Amino acid sequence: MQRRTALSWLTGALGAASAAVVAAPGVRYAMAALAHSGEAKARSVRLTPVANLTPGEARLIPVTGVQVDAWQTSAEQVLGKVWVLRTDAGDDPAKAEITVLSAECPHAGCEVGVQAAKGAGPNVAPQEFYCGCHQARFELPSGDRLPGDGGQENPSLRGLDPIDHRIVQDADTGEPWLEVDFQRFEIGSAERTAKG
Secondary structure: OHHHHHHHHHHHHHHHHHHHHHHHHHHHHHHHHHHHHOOOOOEEEEEEEHHHOOOOOEEEEEEEEEEEOOOOEEEEEEEEEEEEEEOOOOOOHHHOOEEEEEOEOOOOOOEOEEEEOOOOEOOEOOEEEEEOOOOEEEEOOOOOEEOOHHHOOOOOOOOOOEOOEEEEEOOOOOOEEEEEEEOOEOOOOOOOOEOO
């Protein structure tokens, strides 16, 4: 009787050990994918040659790349859009001064456009960023909040989100390119928090 009990326990233990060995890679895969999905990492993406940017002209540029989520990788697609504005005189592309802002309104996530500024004149810029969903207005080129239409409070709790960027030289041609560290941010909050 004791021998049968011992064999039964031994068989059960060997079965459990075998199941654990088989299950371990699957558990590790699932945990790694879940941990990866929560990361808030910026993605370096080359956008455009600096010579293609006209000084003083705000340009909406889609950011494309391979989309990676917890378990799958999708083909090249639009990850988001940014507003790019070259603020220097345009003499030397390698030394260009550039502002890059997310085109996603921090209020509710709608796409921000450009419109003629309210009350444009000698002390007011001729254009401003504008979100048509809830009439949020932002200064161009800084992206700072402006009062809402008719002097009402701006519905956005913060200005447009700046995107880190740099000018890099193409290894083959030596041409200066604009490269961004693209990421998206939580909407509806006064604090700027990167999305995971």
